[in-house]
Structure formats: C-alpha cells, structure tokens
Amino acid sequence: MSELERNESQAAVIETAEPAHHIGTEVLFSAKDITKTFGGTKALKGVELEVHAGEIVGLVGENGAGKSTLLKIIIGAQPQTSGTMMFHGKPYEPKTPMDANKAGVGMVFQEQSLIVTLNVAQNIFFGHEKEFKSGPIINWAKMNKEAADVLAEVDITDILPTKKVSDLNFATRQMVEIAKVINVTKQSGAEHCLILLDEPTSVLNEAEVQNLYKQMRKIADRGHAVIFVSHHLDEILHITDRIYVYKDGSSVGSLDTKDATEAKLYEMMVGHDTTTEYYHLDRQTRPKDDVLLEVKDLGLHGIFKHLNFQLHRGEVLGLCGVVGSGAEEVCEVICGDEKPSFGEMYVRGEKVKFSAPHQALAKGILMIPKERLFEGIVSTLSVEDNIALSNAKQLAKGPFVSAAAVRQQADRWIKDLRIKTSGAKELLMQLSGGNQQKVVFSRALASGADILLLNHPTRGVDVGAKEEIYALIRTMTDEGKAVIVLGDTTDECIGLCSRLIVMKDGLVTGEFEAPADHKPSQLDVVSLMM
Amino acid sequence: MTTKSPQTVKKSAGVRDNIMKYFSFSAIIILVLALSITQENWLGTTNLSNLLRDTAPLMIMSAGMTMVLLFGSIDLSMGAVCSVSNVTYVHFMLAYQDAFISPWIASILGMLVSLAFGLGSGIALGLIHVKLKVPSFIASLGFMSLWQSVALLITQNPESVPKAMWGTVAWYKIAFGVLGLPLVFALLIIVLLHCITRFTPSGRAIFAIGGNERTARVAGMSVDRTKLIVFAVNGLLAALAGIFLAANLRSSAPTIGDAFTLKIVAACALGGTSLAGGKGSELGTILGVFTVAIIENGMNFIGVDAYSQNVVFGIFVLLAIAITVDRRVRGQIVK
Numbered sequence: 001m002s003e004l005e006r007n008e009s010q011a012a013v014i015e016t017a018e019p020a021h022h023i024g025t026e027v028l029f030s031a032k033d034i035t036k037t038f039g040g041t042k043a044l045k046g047v048e049l050e051v052h053a054g055e056i057v058g059l060v061g062e063n064g065a066g067k068s069t070l071l072k073i074i075i076g077a078q079p080q081t082s083g084t085m086m087f088h089g090k091p092y093e094p095k096t097p098m099d100a101n102k103a104g105v106g107m108v109f110q111e112q113s114l115i116v117t118l119n120v121a122q123n124i125f126f127g128h129e130k131e132f133k134s135g136p137i138i139n140w141a142k143m144n145k146e147a148a149d150v151l152a153e154v155d156i157t158d159i160l161p162t163k164k165v166s167d168l169n170f171a172t173r174q175m176v177e178i179a180k181v182i183n184v185t186k187q188s189g190a191e192h193c194l195i196l197l198d199e200p201t202s203v204l205n206e207a208e209v210q211n212l213y214k215q216m217r218k219i220a221d222r223g224h225a226v227i228f229v230s231h232h233l234d235e236i237l238h239i240t241d242r243i244y245v246y247k248d249g250s251s252v253g254s255l256d257t258k259d260a261t262e263a264k265l266y267e268m269m270v271g272h273d274t275t276t277e278y279y280h281l282d283r284q285t286r287p288k289d290d291v292l293l294e295v296k297d298l299g300l301h302g303i304f305k306h307l308n309f310q311l312h313r314g315e316v317l318g319l320c321g322v323v324g325s326g327a328e329e330v331c332e333v334i335c336g337d338e339k340p341s342f343g344e345m346y347v348r349g350e351k352v353k354f355s356a357p358h359q360a361l362a363k364g365i366l367m368i369p370k371e372r373l374f375e376g377i378v379s380t381l382s383v384e385d386n387i388a389l390s391n392a393k394q395l396a397k398g399p400f401v402s403a404a405a406v407r408q409q410a411d412r413w414i415k416d417l418r419i420k421t422s423g424a425k426e427l428l429m430q431l432s433g434g435n436q437q438k439v440v441f442s443r444a445l446a447s448g449a450d451i452l453l454l455n456h457p458t459r460g461v462d463v464g465a466k467e468e469i470y471a472l473i474r475t476m477t478d479e480g481k482a483v484i485v486l487g488d489t490t491d492e493c494i495g496l497c498s499r500l501i502v503m504k505d506g507l508v509t510g511e512f513e514a515p516a517d518h519k520p521s522q523l524d525v526v527s528l529m530m
Numbered sequence: 531m532t533t534k535s536p537q538t539v540k541k542s543a544g545v546r547d548n549i550m551k552y553f554s555f556s557a558i559i560i561l562v563l564a565l566s567i568t569q570e571n572w573l574g575t576t577n578l579s580n581l582l583r584d585t586a587p588l589m590i591m592s593a594g595m596t597m598v599l600l601f602g603s604i605d606l607s608m609g610a611v612c613s614v615s616n617v618t619y620v621h622f623m624l625a626y627q628d629a630f631i632s633p634w635i636a637s638i639l640g641m642l643v644s645l646a647f648g649l650g651s652g653i654a655l656g657l658i659h660v661k662l663k664v665p666s667f668i669a670s671l672g673f674m675s676l677w678q679s680v681a682l683l684i685t686q687n688p689e690s691v692p693k694a695m696w697g698t699v700a701w702y703k704i705a706f707g708v709l710g711l712p713l714v715f716a717l718l719i720i721v722l723l724h725c726i727t728r729f730t731p732s733g734r735a736i737f738a739i740g741g742n743e744r745t746a747r748v749a750g751m752s753v754d755r756t757k758l759i760v761f762a763v764n765g766l767l768a769a770l771a772g773i774f775l776a777a778n779l780r781s782s783a784p785t786i787g788d789a790f791t792l793k794i795v796a797a798c799a800l801g802g803t804s805l806a807g808g809k810g811s812e813l814g815t816i817l818g819v820f821t822v823a824i825i826e827n828g829m830n831f832i833g834v835d836a837y838s839q840n841v842v843f844g845i846f847v848l849l850a851i852a853i854t855v856d857r858r859v860r861g862q863i864v865k
Contacts, residue, residue: 337748361750375748378741380808389738389749392731400729443749 034083058240104190106181121147121161279495283474287315298343304506318497335367336360366449379429384410390447413442434465554817586712587771594764602807603666610677612787615772620782637698652765656758702777724812740807
C-alpha cells in the first residue's frame with residue numbers, strides 16, 4: 001500500500017469512528033489465559049479476549065499468530081489446552097460447534113462449510129430439519145419460505161432458496177453462510193449472540209464487502225457482538241470498534257479503533273526484532289554470481305503472475321506474503337507439483353518444463369513441503385526409510401538398495417542433525433514434530449538437490465529445533481546450494497534471507513536486498529504484504 | 531478403503547502388532563492340529579501333496595495383489611483375468627493342435643497369448659487408474675465384469691486339453707515328495723517379489739506410496755510409473771495362474787477365477803498386509819495363502835458341501851480381518 005493510500009484509509013478511520021456506537025458496558029464474552037498445544041509446540045501461549053455486547057472486535061496478527069486457532073476454540077471445533085471462557089457471565093465450554101450454536105455462538109469458517117450438493121434452504125436449516133416436519137415428511141415449501149426470510153434478513157433477495165449451492169459462486173456462498181450463521185445463533189434464543197467471521201472478505205467484491213459491513217453493523221446494533229478476522233488492515237480499521245493484536249500466540253494488546261492507525265498496528269504485530277544470533281547472521285553468505293534458477297514472467301492461472309527472479313548459488317531468497325498472496329503456489333510450480341500456466345523456467349541456463357516433482361528432482365530441485373504430516377513424511381515407514389525416500393536410486397548398487405547403505409546414511413544424519421530417536425528403525429509416527437522435520441531436512445539434504453524450496457520449514461517446530469533448522473539452512477548455502485524460503489513469520493524471512501520478494505494478491509509488490517549488516521525493517525516488508 | 535488421519539495413537543501398539551504378526555501363523559498351527567487330530571488321513575501324503583499343489587495359483591495371484599494393496603489400491607479383476615487366460619490357453623491349444631510340428635509349439639504359443647492378454651489387461655487397468663484418476667476399486671470392478679463376460683464368450687462350457695497335448699502340461703504334476711513343482715514356482719515368484727519390494731528403489735517406492743502418496747510424489751518418486759508397472763505385473767501373474775489352473779485340471783472353465791477374488795484379498799489380509807496400504811509383506815502373504823488353503827482343504831476333506839463352504843469362508847474372512855485390522859488411527863474414516 002502506498003503512503004498516499006494509507007493516509008486515505010486513516011482519514012476513513014476518523015470518519016467511521018466519529019458517530020459513537022452504543023457499546024454496552026456488559027462483557028458478553030471473555031477468554032482468559034487460553035493456551036493450545038499441538039504436539040510439542042505452543043500455538044497459543046495465554047491469550048486474552050474480551051468482547052462487549054454491541055461491539056465489533058477485530059483480530060489482527062501475522063500468519064500463525066494464533067487468530068484462527070483462537071476462533072476454533074471459541075466455536076468448539078478444538079478444545080483449548082488450558083484457560084477458561086465465559087459467555088453471558090457463565091462458564092462456556094463448547095465440545096462441538098453444535099454446542100456453541102446452541103449457546104448463541106456462530107462462525108463463518110475460512111474454508112467454506114456449506115454442503116455443496118444440497119440447496120440453499122437445506123444448508124441454512126441443516127441440523128434443524130425436525131422443525132419442518134409434518135408427520136414423517138419434511139415440508140420443503142415451508143423450509144424454502146423461511147429460508148427466503150432468513151436471506152432477506154441480511155438483505156439478500158436475489159438468491160432462490162431452492163438453488164443448489166454448487167451452482168453459486170464463492171461470494172454468494174459466503175453470503176449464504178453468513179445468513180445461515182446469523183439464523184443459527186438467533187435460534188439459540190440467547191439474548192446476545194456472538195458471531196465469528198474468519199477472513200470473510202477474501203472472496204467478496206467491493207459491493208458485497210459493503211453489504212457485509214452493513215450486516216455486521218446491523219447485527220452489532222441489535223446488541224449482538226461480532227469478532228472479525230482479516231489480513232486487510234484497512235477493513236479492520238474501517239468496520240471495527242476495538243482491535244486486538246496477536247503475535248506468536250500471545251496477545252500484544254488491544255486498542256480502540258479510533259486510536260489506531262495502520263502504522264501503529266504494523267508496529268504492534270511486528271514487535272521487537274529478534275537477536276542476530278538466532279538466525280546465525282554471521283554465517284549468511286554472499287550469493288555467488290552463477291545463476292542456478294531463473295524464472296521469467298512465471299504465472300499460474302488465477303493465482304499469481306508476472307513473476308521474475310534469478311536465484312544464485314549460495315543465496316537464500318525469501319518469498320513473503322500472507323495466505324492467498326500466491327507465494328506458496330510459486331513453490332509448488334517451481335518444484336514441479338503444478339504446471340505453470342504462463343512463463344518460462346531455466347535451471348542452470350537450460351529451459352525446463354516439469355509435469356511431476358520427480359522431473360524437477362532430476363534437475364536438482366526439491367521442495368520441503370508445508371504440511372509435514374500430509375506431504376512431508378511417510379509416518380508408517382521408519383526413520384531410515386524416510387531419509388532414503390528421495391535418493392534410493394543413488395544408494396542402489398545394481399538393482400538392489402543395500403540395507404547397510406540406508407542404515408549408514410540414516411545413522412549419519414541422526415548424528416549430524418541430532419535427531420532424537422531410539423534408532424534408525426523407529427517408525428516416524430513416534431517422533432516429535434521437530435524431529436520429524438529434521439528427518440525431512442535430512443532427506444532433502446541427502447537427495448543431492450541443490451535448489452531447495454523450503455515451504456514453512458519451521459512450522460509446528462519448537463524454538464530449539466527452529467534454531468537448529470536455521471543453522472542447517474546456513475550450512476546448505478555454505479555448501480553452495482541455493483534456497484528459497486517461505487517463512488512462518490516475516491521476522492524469520494528477513495532474518496534468514498539475503499534477498500526478499502514480497503507478494504500480495506498474486507503480484508510482486510516489492511523487492512529488498514537483505515545483506516547481513518543491513519536488513520530491511522519488518523515494517524517496510526509487512527506494509528507491502530497487507 | 532480407509533483414509534488416514536495423521537493423529538496416530540501409540541497405545542497398545544505392541545499387543546496389536548503381535549496379533550497381526552502371529553495371527554496367520556497361529557491359525558495355521560491350530561488348523562493343522564485340529565484337522566490332523568480329528569481327521570485320520572488328513573496328514574496323509576495324498577492329501578498333503580494335493581493341498582500343496584492346489585495352493586500355487588492362489589499364491590501367485592496373492593503375490594501380485596500384495597503389491598497392489600501395499601500402495602493402497604486394489605485389483606478385483608484378477609480372478610476374471612485368470613478365467614480369460616485359462617480359457618484362452620486351452621482354446622488356443624484346441625484350435626492349433628495340428629497346426630505345428632510339435633504340440634509344444636502350440637502349447638507355448640497359447641501360453642504367450644494368455645500372458646500377453648494378462649499383461650495388456652494390467653497395463654490398461656493401470657492407465658485408467660493413473661491417467662484417468664479412476665479409483666482402482668471401481669476400475670477393476672468394471673474390468674472384472676468385462677473379463678467375466680469375455681471368458682464366457684470364448685467358451686460357455688469347459689474345454690479339455692486334447693490328449694495329444696497332455697505331455698505339454700504334465701510338468702504341473704512333477705513333485706519332489708509332497709512338494710510339487712508348481713508350488714516351487716509360486717514360492718520362487720513370491721520370494722523374488724519380496725526381494726524386489728524390499729530392496730529395489732521402485733519396490734521401496736511402493737511402500738512410500740501406500741504410506742503417503744502425496745509425500746512420495748513431492749519427494750520426487752515416479753508414483754505413476756511405479757503403479758503402472760505393478761498393475762502390469764499383477765495382470766501377468768493373474769494370467770499365469772490361469773495357465774497353472776488349466777495345466778492342473780487339463781481343462782478350462784470360464785468361471786474358474788471367480789471364486790479367487792475373495793480368497794486373494796483374504797490371503798493378503800491374513801498375511802498382515804494392510805488394506806489401507808503401506809504396511810505388509812510378501813512373506814506374510816505366504817502364511818495367509820496357506821491359512822486360506824488349509825481352511826478350504828479342511829472343509830473339502832470333512833465333506834462340507836460347496837454352498838456351505840462359502841458361508842463358513844465368508845464368516846471366517848470377516849472375523850479374521852476384523853481382528854487384524856489396524857484401528858489405532860484416531861479419526862479414521864473407513865469408506
């Protein structure tokens with residue numbers, strides 16, 4: 001966002017903040033000291049949240065700050081590890097989203113939760129079909145009529161309740177979902193309801209966003225409360241009454257929207273810069289001159305386009321961008337998992353086209369994927385077999401892979417990377433997240449690939465293991481490999497990389513040189529991402 | 531078919547692993563003991579050599595199916611491919627018995643035609659699964675129906691191997707004591723496949739694909755090629771089993787393979803191969819095959835009639851799989 005635009009949106013803040021909303025003093029919902037642990041890692045480390053009746057509260061924070069996890073706990077989709085929640089002054093412990101709905105809490109999920117094979121009315125009253133039964137038969141006409149009323153409530157009159165959801169576009173589905181959630185919470189009979197919106201605007205156009213704002217305000221004016229999560233700070237500043245800022249699973253603080261500016265929010269989200277030792281900056285190498293990988297005007301239909309860069313030997317190139325910026329898909333295209341729709345790729349000057357990752361591996365490109373459990377490891381295989389996944393052919397003597405070679409290789413990596421395991425034969429599912437990730441790194445290093453794409457290499461890994469992984473990345477570049485990193489946080493990206501490409505909505509919005517002694521500020525980078 | 535969620539609970543791993551490991555083994559021992567005590571001549575040479583000889587086709591097909599199951603797919607068309615191969619082989623010998631100087635030429639050509647058919651069927655199934663992304667379950671079900679009909683179109687009635695050609699199928703009855711040549715062949719095949727799946731790069735890929743296909747792909751394995759090869763080999767083995775059956779009976783039968791479909795899956799499952807893929811071994815399948823063979827032989831020996839045999843067999847298979855199936859994965863969706 002340019003300086004000019006930012007000033008404009010600040011002006012907008014002042015305008016919307018002017019008419020004072022009738023915010024009740026009653027605390028409708030509160031969460032105290034909520035923690036959540038996944039495996040060995042803490043996603044939430046004691047989070048606070050307080051919502052008053054009639055209020056729209058915005059949650060902001062970088063990817064992985066814990067916003068979505070907190071919402072999932074509030075809606076009962078996941079249990080918290082510790083901490084308490086109160087709703088209407090009473091302890092609130094939903095076991096399932098259905099419990100939450102009954103209490104008067106509803107959520108519009110980031111990933112859409114409508115059943116696309118059913119029609120709009122069936123979706124709106126899903127789980128409440130009993131209310132429409134006459135005898136053993138469901139009175140569809142009555143359901144359709146009431147569905148139309150529910151839609152009219154949120155000013156949607158152009159959707160037929162009998163329309164199949166799969167025939168609707170995403171924006172319309174989103175509005176149906178919002179209508180459904182509002183209805184569900186209303187039916188709970190609670191005096192004040194709480195509605196959670198997780199990134200609801202990402203698929204909406206301008207007019208629909210305006211209607212959504214109107215509906216949110218309408219809900220709040222009736223004394224209900226809304227929690228609104230968005231990566232777009234201008235939206236947060238525009239519509240909310242109060243803002244909570246989260247960072248690395250803890251709350252940084254809250255402020256009234258009328259006192260907030262984008263600059264202030266960026267500063268709070270980013271927090272303090274981490275120490276230089278953490279990222280082993282002293283070991284950051286200067287990229288060599290030879291180009292290992294070059295992409296020209298690369299694009300994937302509807303996701304990203306016009307991407308150009310050169311990757312040099314010994315370079316750590318960072319791709320920064322929030323979810324939906326296209327940075328992750330760039331990784332997938334380069335590693336051969338997705339075919340690019342436009343543009344060209346050159347590896348060591350040679351033009352390449354990949355239709356599967358094994359072709360990319362043959363050219364020395366390998367990705368460490370983001371979702372470790374789903375695409376990084378084979379949990380039913382042993383540590384040694386996982387390490388040998390990408391280089392079994394190199395280990396083979398004649399047609400057979402020698403078991404001794406596999407074992408030897410595994411023992412070496414277990415020692416080098418200090419993988420905590422009872423032995424090379426242990427099944428991978430028995431290892432902790434950090435150690436599993438080290439196994440994935442061992443595999444990538446053993447593969448002999450010299451262009452490594454690290455898609456969130458430290459996701460779900462505890463602090464100690466994180467630092468070891470950073471050191472490993474430094475070792476890779478020392479050995480003359482080139483690395484592309486998608487960091488879990490902007491801080492990580494800046495700390496690790498010697499060059500940064502910032503992406504937003506599928507386009508490159510900025511490039512930074514990041515030599516060890518002259519790192520760009522997080523503020524500059526983050527302001528180009530959102 | 532099962533879909534795995536990543537959250538695996540560790541508890542009671544030891545006990546369950548042991549049940550899975552020793553289930554077939556103990557079943558064989560219990561069955562052998564019970565049958566030899568209650569049935570006087572069960573352990574006699576005649577029955578034992580029959581039992582061991584008749585096991586060969588089942589073992590060959592189970593060897594192939596084990597690989598398919600290991601990477602998380604299934605091939606239900608094996609029995610039907612076996613039938614077509616069976617009738618093709620005998621039909622070819624009948625048609626060309628006088629066309630060549632030696633009966634061996636007709637016999638060997640017939641074999642090659644049958645094997646080529648099996649290979650082609652396997653490759654076609656593999657392509658449909660890999661390229662068109664049709665689930666192997668439904669694709670092979672379609673092939674099963676297709677080949678069952680084709681077998682009946684070739685001949686509706688069993689055909690006999692002409693007497694002049696008997697010499698060319700006599701190898702099937704060669705035996706070393708109670709151990710017949712066919713079983714030796716079958717054991718060689720299964721041990722070879724064991725070595726391939728355990729110790730070659732492509733074989734190791736099978737386990738990785740079964741454990742997590744997405745990981746295997748991203749890690750740079752040729753997932754599609756591996757699957758295609760396995761389906762091709764599997765078709766070839768089904769055809770080979772058809773030839774074995776023809777040589778054994780010196781005649782063909784268009785429905786001879788139908789009964790095998792359940793037995794193959796049962797043998798693999800009893801042998802400890804997970805129907806969800808990723809876990810199991812060819813050596814385990816050997817035990818599974820013998821378990822199935824002993825049950826079948828035992829019922830024949832006692833004189834259980836054919837219809838009731840299927841009832842007993844079906845119940846036994848359900849129980850066995852229910853006991854050995856891996857329920858440790860939390861939130862597992864079974865389809």
